[in-house]
Amino acid sequence: MSAKTYKARAEGDQMTVYQDCLTTFNESPINPKKCRKLLTRLYKILITKGLTTFNTMECTSLFFSISKLFQHQNNDSLRQMVYLVIKELSSVSEDTLMATASIMKDVQHVDSIIKPNAVRTLTRVLDSSTAFSAERLLKSCTISKDPSIASASIVSSYHLLPIADQTIKRLSNETMENIEALKSFVNYQPSGCEVPVFYPQSKYMSQYHALGVTYQLKKNDKIGLMKLVHQYDPSVLKNQFALVEWCKLIGHLIERDPSLIEENGHYSQNGAKPSSDNENEYIKFLRWGCYKKIEAVQLEVCKIVLKLRIVKLVDLVFQTLSSFLSVPRTSTRFAAIKILNQYAAVYPGNLKASINGDLETLINDSNKNISTYAITTLLRSGDASNIQSLINNIQINDVSDDFKIIIIDSLKSLVSKFPETISKFLVDLLKNNDGSVIFKTKIVDCLVDVLQSEENLGTTKTEILENLCDFIEDCEYTEVLVRILYVLGEYGPKLDFENSSLYVRHIYNRVNLENSIVRSAAVIALSKFPVFTKNLLETIKANDIDDEVRDRAAIVLSRAAQTSTPTASSLSIKKKSHQQLSRDIRVLESKLNIYIQNGDFSTFELPAISEPVDSGNADVDMVSGGLEGSAHGSHEPSSNSATTNDEEYKEIIDTIYHKYGGASVLGKLVSISPLQELTDSSSEFIIYAQKYLFQQDSSEKTIIFNFKVENTLDFAVQNLKIGSSDDVQISNLEPNERTDVFLSEQELQDEYVLRFIADGFEEIFEFNSL
């Protein structure tokens, strides 16, 4: 252990606890009471000081010594502590797998208070190769009558999802049973006495957990989710967390397919109850949630409605939120104002009509966070009449840095509307207020926005510049200083050329007083005032102690000497577009790889690199190393790159030739674009596209698209069509199958539409360009 780690621990007694643990747990026989006390102390250290207190090696030895406590059976309170600590250690310690068998034995045999702990710990020690062995145990726990065991098991399966989703999928029926079975603590006690419920919200908690896991399992299956919403409506769901989750589910469905809430949407017959009136059932669900007297549910519905802009419910939602603004519970007020703040800019009309009055009273709320949000919300919908008074109301001193930043963010959106008022306020804030780097940077960003704006703002811009000059005299953050120096260099000569000497003086002061990073930035800024600063730069070039600063001075001077008309932009390199640049680099990289692999270091032709870029076909110019070789020569895979890849390509190329009449029609393969993912990985179908460019002679080019379509649903889909043609390209796609479709550019006819039809459910992907 290094001296540094010792130093960091000097204040605590972690090392004593660590040593005590090792010796006490290795005793034989152990003293359970002593062990439990020690474990409690260790647990406290782990929880309060974080896992980083001990390094991996220490954690591992702690784990092994704790594992020795498994020999002490029939002591539930000790075992519970053991589980708690192992659960914490498992993320850092190696080899926690060693506890698997012992934990499994507890899960299997014991029916007592430690079982939930055992189940929860079990998931932490399993990995993908051993998870399947816990399947039977998890299944029996999931169907347990005891809600805490069932919940533990369901939550554990949720955590296992990323490493063993197949195993958890097999538990889905048992999990879903938990949604309907109302498992309650009260009836469980064999003696019949009631367990006091400390948290009324936690009644039927397993319902919430089960719904969460079921959602995770079905999240790629839209129809399955719709069924879930109908199957478990509020008549089934009794737990309020489950209800919130249910609302989220509805929101998620609507977000993915807005047509669900259209009147008489063609999905409404899908397993739904016949609706008595004409209102869409999903709207009805949300309306119900808004009236339900559970604040968490109401807030969730508000969030969904505002986010998805469900026009029909907006008025109702604003009513609800407005009523929340005056409840005594701080948390509810905070939640409501936070939602309002987030969507203030989207619904300024509603805000003004129904809420602004409430908000004005909240400005003086005793909770500073709430009052900050109230002000920023008002700012977002503010107009010329009240903006000055609002800004005067901002009490920035009492709030935490995070909220200061929120205020600045909301001002940023207003800066274009009221540049004078706000920039004055910001300048004051910048100069007279303490704050973090982020806070100061945000302010500078806002001010730069003002400087950048095209409008003629009179003296505002020059005032900002002068104030920035003032500010850098006393600024503690290098990052901010560098940024401001750049701004002065950039805008000083443009906006306020007559005052150049003022800027030069302030910038040059930095050269004398600050660290080398700031000095380098100052040199560049000075070079923007070439008429005044040539001599200064010469002095810096000769005298500065830092290489970088001298180098920069030398460069700007030599630049100035070269260009006859020294302009402010003399330094800026002519930029290629970013995309082009990145492509160049990729081509260069592949060329360099070939160069290194060939081992022939005598020649390297640089011009060859820019050739594909300049060939005019900017879309398809990514040349992969091995393939280009095969395209120029015969179709033998070239020896200098991974042959498996080449063979795969060769197969694809053969297929293309086969479909489109061979090399005589298409010509030679010139290049292949990188595989591009068109969908995100959570959609029903994952689609990749890749372009193959063939060239007959110098003029005729053909682009062939290769679509790789993968079905992630758990049922097969039929009749997949791509493009506007009516031909079915894929007749059947099994779950998890991946298939290739080839289409030429002509066949697509500039319509990049993929159409899937499965059991009357249609999905359309449209892409603007490929």
Next chain:
Amino acid sequence: MGNYFSSMFDRLWGINKDVRILILGLDGAGKTTILYRLQVGEVISTKPTIGFNVETLTYKNLKLNVWDLGGQTSIRPYWRCYYSNTAAVIFVVDSTDKDRMNTASKELHMMLKEEELQDSALLVFANKQDLPGALTASEVSEQLQLTDLKDRSWSIVASSAKNGEGINEGLDWLIDVIQDEQMN
């Protein structure tokens, strides 16, 4: 009062101290089956042990802490974490698995080299004698080169965890050795 005296005697003989015994061996040798044959006296169905099983049992007035560590290749490196304070090691060999005798021998000798196990007794069970083609105890002993062991009390017993043959016999020997050592 009687209790007091008996605990006095126990202390005199050093009997009330827990005795730690490890059961080691390659995977599938029958370690877990032996452990539960000792504890509950019957054969239970087992699956490969990921980690370890530990049981406390009383045998001839002696309280035994018996640790059965998994034998899979991935788990063998962790055996050494459980070596300290070990009074005896029971090494279980599948007598029908002739191909892996060599591996078993290597693992055994490597383990016995450890500092912490210098004073512990060794009992080898030539297990699975109920199966046809099982090597005899002396054949196993030869394969494992047990005769090379110096300065250590060791014994090999032909056993079958399935029908109980040899298990108690082996343990009796082990307990005798342990008690002898504690009296000295």
